[in-house]
Amino acid sequence: MNRILAAVLATAMLFLTPVASAAAPLVAKVDISSQTMTVIHNGRVAYRWPVSTARSGKWTPRGSWGAKWLSRYHKSSLYNNAPMPYSIFFNGNYAIHGTNQISRLGRPASAGCVRLHPDHAAVLFRLTKQVGKRNMRVVIQN
Template sequence: MTARRAAPAVLLRAGDTGAAVRGLQARLRQIGWWEGDVTGSYGSRTTSAVAGFQGRRGLSATGTFDVQTRARLVAMTRLPTADELANVRPRPVPKPAAAARWDVDARCLTGRAVCVSKGTNTLTWVVDGIPQYSMDVRFGSDELPTREGVFAISWKKKDVISTIYHTPMPYSMFFSGGQAVHYSSNFARLGYAGASHGCVNVRSWAGITRLYAETRVGDRVVVHW
């Protein structure tokens, strides 16, 4: 006789409503498994999102939210804010009035450099000391910060799925271990309400594809304040 392992206890399922469902949907939205507003209603969209999340992590893709799925989701996300739960769109972060049009560190002024400013949330592509263009970026959270310093693009790939967080990282330019400059649909959708897992997120598709085409392995990456 072979003993059957008990199925994980179910916390939420199709037909449920309320604050717990909103929290689930908000966490799924943080990692790209939920599009649009949270609703607080566990319908077919929630079932599909949960099943997809489960399947990508080797869990049984039941579409019901059980204790095992909760543990994996909580480990990959943060507690949703009141604004996230209420679908309040964040206001753009204003740039300091004194900031110049180009926020370029002195270390970016020779050769080819991707110059990334945490102070003004901008990335500027600089060639031989001349800024070419700039775009908005966001960074990691306090728990998973984007590293600062002088690096170089070590490798590039257009189609990347994070092996740790299992989220898309299109047009990745890796500069420090698993940290890369890449496009983020989550940033494009939510703006500064969220954060990356340490990467430099770009929300402009046109901007990231242009930058990817123009950069080379070995180009400098400077992350500064």
């Protein structure tokens, strides 16, 4: 009986996790297929921005995470000190961050991170600091 209850609870958690994620005060929802980010602040759509996710041969992870750490003036240790302003790290070396390759926004171009216009990255960074990392979710889906 305990195994059945555990299985039912585990199944319920699989279906309810996206709902719980969307309930955070700040959600950065990335749609890989449209190369867009929708920022939901306090339950309302606050912004929609073009992004760049992984180019061919690279991978942007799918799923839901909390913000792990922030770095205002980050430079990539993996890609020749490439500037990553307003970085919000959510999964290992993966982050949402500003880019100087603005003309490539709206189509896949990154090594796996989610790139934003630096002005938009600054807004998201500020909002994340305002609500706190524990209250920010990154949701990436196809």
